[in-house]
């Protein structure tokens with residue numbers, strides 16, 4: 492499995508697991524837990540969740556899935572912007588840790604920028620690090636201007652990643668944000684690599700995948716895996732789909748295939764506002 496090095500020097504797999512909407516349907520719970528566990532077995536050890544997802548249901552499910560194997564996982568969770576102040580972040584983080592049944596998060600992200608000043612949020616992250624409740628921190632849904640402001644904030648250069656929408660059909664970050672982050676050695680964590688499933692029904696992608704002997708999901712992931720400094724976090728609650736997604740890491744796209752995809756899913760021709768879900 493390809494790995495990505497964080498600014499801290501720590502390496503993580505370039506393919507991880509998203510968990511938004513997992514834990515919402517009690518009838519699917521056991522399959523979802525088994526899927527996360529299979530993903531860890533197959534090397535998708537980075538698991539992404541958030542206090543927002545299902546009002547804590549995703550974190551609780553992840554907690555159940557990783558019980559007894561905490562050390563195998565690089566655990567990522569996120570704090571709501573309205574909880575990003577000193578006092579509220581501590582309470583939020585402790586609630587996430589309880590639901591996840593762990594002592595420490597490996598990475599804690601600000602879910603998007605809100606009204607709490609960045610300086611206060613950075614101090615709140617630093618306080619949680621000192622208390623041993625998080626090891627590292629980062630942000631999500633930050634455009635280039637927001638990243639520049641963060642880097643000018645005291646302590647802001649300790650940020651480990653920016654988790655943003657990035658997939659074949661949504662390439663706007665290649666214009667400015669991705670180069671700015673690469674210049675700082677900061678990986679992008681690409682969320683919604685399948686555009687929540689919509690991309691997989693794109694007729695052009697379906698045709699391209701068939702011609703390559705791959706599935707649309709595998710092309711979407713192999714395309715992200717071909718890019719420097721990008722971590723992809725697809726979500727599935729099904730073991731079969733998980734195995735299909737993992738197999739994408741064993742089938743790199745050739746230079747010709749990548750050039751062909753550029754014709755179908757064009758890179759940006761100018762700056763665009765950061766796309767978000």
Ligand code: NDP
Pocket residue numbers: 508509510511512539540602631632654655681682683684685686687688691708724725726727728729732733735736768
């Ligand atoms: P994805 O782009 O990962 O798509 C998930 C959808 O694709 C689900 O419907 C899933 O269905 C389906 N799917 C997965 N694998 C396959 C496959 N091999 N074949 C067919 N269908 C498949 O969407 P998400 O929005 O969930 O993004 C991934 C993760 O990114 C989230 O779960 C979350 O952790 C994070 N995220 C972060 C955001 C942020 O603001 N920071 C915003 C959005 C997401 P099924 O489960 O039935 O397989």
